[in-house]
Amino acid sequence: xxxxxxxxxxxxxxxxxxxxxxxxxxxxxxxxxxxxxxxxxxxxxxxxxxxxxxxxxxxxxxxxxxxxxxxxxxxxxxxxxxxxxxxxxxxxxxxxxxxxxxxxxxxxxxxx
Numbered sequence: 001x002x003x004x005x006x007x008x009x010x011x012x013x014x015x016x017x018x019x020x021x022x023x024x025x026x027x028x029x030x031x032x033x034x035x036x037x038x039x040x041x042x043x044x045x046x047x048x049x050x051x052x053x054x055x056x057x058x059x060x061x062x063x064x065x066x067x068x069x070x071x072x073x074x075x076x077x078x079x080x081x082x083x084x085x086x087x088x089x090x091x092x093x094x095x096x097x098x099x100x101x102x103x104x105x106x107x108x109x110x111x112x
Contacts, residue, residue: 001096007089019076029062
């Protein structure tokens, strides 16, 4: 089992969600986050004064999947989220030791 965590541009979320649904992902967790990488933020002009915006709004998407779906999930996220510009985001993959569905006490693959 794998945990796929993706940091995306906010406007890409709906398209990524649809693409994940098409490859058989049944549930995702989404969090609004702020951060920066190589973008290093940007400068905005407000009432004649310049302001440096260091942290940009992003979406953190988490998906717990069977290991057999890993390549299709990464491909689905990458294809939709990529614009070819700095700031498209990153995908992180972690191993899941155990998953428990609280309501039914199902374990591991059955809990996904």
